Amino acid sequence: MKFHLKNLIEKDIREDGRKLDEYRKIKVEYGVSTSAEGSARVTFGETVVIAGVKMSLGTPFPDTPDEGVLIVNTELLPLSSPDFESGPPNIKSIELSRVVDRGIRESQAINVKKLCIKKGEQVWMINVDVYPLNDAGNLFDAASLAAIAAIKDTKIPVIKDNVVDYKKKSAKSLPLEGYPVECTVYIIGDKLLIDPSTEEEELVEARLTVATYGNHLCAMQKGGNKALEQEEIEKMIDLAAKKTEELRKLLK
Amino acid sequence: MTLTKRYDGRKFDELRPMEAKVGVVKRANGSAMFKIGNTQAIAAVYGPRELYPGHLQNPENGLLRCNYNMIAFSGSGDRVRPGPSRRSREISMVTENALNSIVDLSQYPNAVVDVFIELINTDAGTRCAGITAAAMALADAGIPMKDMVCAVSVGKVEDKIVVDLNYEEDSAEEGVDFPVAIAARSNKITLLQMDGLLKKEDIKDLLRAAKKAAEQVNKVQIKALREKYEK
Numbered sequence: 256m257k258f259h260l261k262n263l264i265e266k267d268i269r270e271d272g273r274k275l276d277e278y279r280k281i282k283v284e285y286g287v288s289t290s291a292e293g294s295a296r297v298t299f300g301e302t303v304v305i306a307g308v309k310m311s312l313g314t315p316f317p318d319t320p321d322e323g324v325l326i327v328n329t330e331l332l333p334l335s336s337p338d339f340e341s342g343p344p345n346i347k348s349i350e351l352s353r354v355v356d357r358g359i360r361e362s363q364a365i366n367v368k369k370l371c372i373k374k375g376e377q378v379w380m381i382n383v384d385v386y387p388l389n390d391a392g393n394l395f396d397a398a399s400l401a402a403i404a405a406i407k408d409t410k411i412p413v414i415k416d417n418v419v420d421y422k423k424k425s426a427k428s429l430p431l432e433g434y435p436v437e438c439t440v441y442i443i444g445d446k447l448l449i450d451p452s453t454e455e456e457e458l459v460e461a462r463l464t465v466a467t468y469g470n471h472l473c474a475m476q477k478g479g480n481k482a483l484e485q486e487e488i489e490k491m492i493d494l495a496a497k498k499t500e501e502l503r504k505l506l507k
Numbered sequence: 508m509t510l511t512k513r514y515d516g517r518k519f520d521e522l523r524p525m526e527a528k529v530g531v532v533k534r535a536n537g538s539a540m541f542k543i544g545n546t547q548a549i550a551a552v553y554g555p556r557e558l559y560p561g562h563l564q565n566p567e568n569g570l571l572r573c574n575y576n577m578i579a580f581s582g583s584g585d586r587v588r589p590g591p592s593r594r595s596r597e598i599s600m601v602t603e604n605a606l607n608s609i610v611d612l613s614q615y616p617n618a619v620v621d622v623f624i625e626l627i628n629t630d631a632g633t634r635c636a637g638i639t640a641a642a643m644a645l646a647d648a649g650i651p652m653k654d655m656v657c658a659v660s661v662g663k664v665e666d667k668i669v670v671d672l673n674y675e676e677d678s679a680e681e682g683v684d685f686p687v688a689i690a691a692r693s694n695k696i697t698l699l700q701m702d703g704l705l706k707k708e709d710i711k712d713l714l715r716a717a718k719k720a721a722e723q724v725n726k727v728q729i730k731a732l733r734e735k736y737e738k
Binding site (some may be wrong): 288289291294301303308309318328334341387390391421422 | 531533534535545549550551553556559574576578579580581582583584585586589590598621623625627628629630
């Protein structure tokens, strides 16, 4: 099966009939949780990811006394794949958390200064939690899209007597100035492809996740053991930049 | 004090609107979603598969292993910290107990059937929703079962017996929370817990209310399974 898939990809053919640079059908739904301040469910074919935002009051970090705190966390639920196990986060889950987190953080799309309530004392803490509900491949892109969609969906809760009243949401959204989006380009043999299925993921020799924001790149991460030529990297970035524009349109 | 009307306007024996769907996690061997009011559980079954660590293996019977978890943004208040808590470990255990008596894993010696239950959104009654979803997921996975299990919480708010408590009722002062799981065919009770102050005489009424409510949950389970398999 593996051999067969690889042979197909060498001929630019994929098992499900897609082009190498074509995403599966993507759907973005908002407001899927009544308990979160904002939430979204993103599907890439059979891959399903949900993300939710919880806001709380906290003290700022000493080096950024006038900035709110954004933390993106993902957990690879054993519910979503036979390959995931219970227990403390493994390296796969940590990498996914950090790559999604950096894509949003480094873009500076959230104006964290506007999340300061009292300098040096009290700021909003924004926890974005992302969970796959079915891992059918390409969690990187699905998780990052779900995270930014949930942030977009968020309504800030009301503060009453210095305590968050979670029952009352204000009409105010988070200070989000644009949509950072990630696309991961994968290498199998000498072919570039995006949005692999579970079976295709097993063939991947290297990958490059590229986060873009406006006309900038804002974060990158290479994965896999294969060493890459400069030319290959440039091609991967070009493809990712083109594809992130498509993804960004889904958020509007 | 006497309760004349439930906080959300329901009748005393009225459950919240229910929804169920089987086969929601494609990569699992079996899966199901169960929603009751704003409480939503997803359960996925993996296995029978090889059991590690090996010392847990039983050459006479397969092992049913359940894991109950609330996702971080599932609570209406503060964020739920990820990872197991005393509460979630206890619920995992009573969930196992609730399901163990109706599954037959004797043909899977040394193997494990893993049931992962994730609470996506919560408004009380989470362990019951989890068990109800898990039973459907086990059926979807084709695990040999002698019966179906459906779970519902009953309880008391002020002086009235109510079914399917929401969070507001569950946390009411002097309220009683009484989660029950019932095997649908044999009518036997496979989960029973209780928190609150109760008179002995109330037990009969509470169990009667639980059985009646569980029948309705069971109907939703069967309908969802039929929707997948009777096409």
